[in-house]
Amino acid sequence: MNTPRNSAVAAATAILQRDLLLAFRKPGEWLQPLAFFVLVAVLFPLAVTPEMALFRQLAPAALWVSLLLASLLALEFLFREDARDGTLEQYVLSGQPFTALLLAKTATHWLLTGLPLSLVGPVAAISLGAPLAAVPGIFLALLLGSVTLSLLGSIGAGLTLGVRRGGALLSLLVLPITVPVLVFGAKATVMLIAGDGAADALYLLAAMSVLALTLAPLAAAAAVRISLE
């Protein structure tokens, strides 16, 4: 016999497993943002005069702007398929806390974009002249930043659900609220590349991800509910 709390966790886990399984059957979907991220990061050095010192200055901007754009790219499809075939309505009717079920979907988005991008990000940073010692810090910054991006993005994805050609609108809604992540993520990366400690910027990134984790799922659930009615 499951208590209600356990059944909510079980339901969320089941959704997570299902979404991950679906994604692995269609690798194109989660490989695309990754390829997009690498491409955008590569375009930055091509667009300036080839000097290592300049690349090193450019690395934080290239890294975080690419992360932001790649994360946005996958967001548009976060709830779309499940809204179209009625799965989300079944979630609402299931009697389980809707917020927890959507959080599982957002976690899938992060596992399929945020996590791989955080792993590839440091490689891109090294190619742009970041020292090896900066790798763990950059990985941590990208990890914390991408959690916040996925959570904030889920609000925008919920709001633009069912809006025709919602992609451009989604970026207009999501980008302004993700600015603090960009600012402090880039600040942490700048300090790490320079060889300084980036503890305070990392703490702020961590604080933002915790704040987003507590509040964003509620707003996302409210947004999706409104879109489904």
Add this chain to the structure above:
Amino acid sequence: MNWVWLHRFGSPPYFYRFAGRWAPWLLGIAVVLLLVGLYGGLVVAPVDYYQSDVYRIIFVHVPASYLALMTYVWMAIAAAVGLIWRIKVAHAVAAACAPAGASFTAVSLATGMIWGHPTWGTYWAWDPRLVSQLFVLFFFLGYIGLRGAIEDRDRADRSSAVLAIVGIVNVPIVHYSVYWWNSLHQLPTLMRSGGPKMPMSMAWPLLVMLGAYTFYFFAIMLMRARAEVLRRERGGAWLREVLATPEARP
């Protein structure tokens, strides 16, 4: 306490008449204050020692910046009231705030740039205060965009309300950006603890201009919200009655 006076505003006919009655008065007060404030600011106020006459743009810039944020807060409150108690008039008010707020933000940015060129030597600096204000503008545009993109009006109301509430996180960031980061932008000189840090001859025209902008905002907000109610309630029986009496026509 008796809350009937407040609940009445939820009724479209009552709000329609109320807005029609008060908007012209508020607009009149705004115009009078504007003339007094401009005279005080451009003629009476003394020339600044450091900035000479250039500083006079403050009388347009500061009220616009202040109103940009105030409009946002007002819009978010109206949206929250509409979302929580499902009051349609509140959604109409929120919808009416967005274009006004976007305009105030644009005026604030434009006058700031015009002021920045002679005093800072540049139109635009990548400064927290300026950038965060720019993002307030994008937020208003996003709100208007979301509202326009959703065809079902009830859904548009409630989705944009969620967005407005989420966006309220921006307000403290803009307000405190000059304290938190080392900024090129100066600290507030009027609304600070310990009274205004400027001579009274400069402070009173600024306060009058602030009043003028505030009255102007409420006047156009009521007008827009009234038009919004008119559009939403078209075909309603009460509207036909109201429009049949000549003195109540818009």
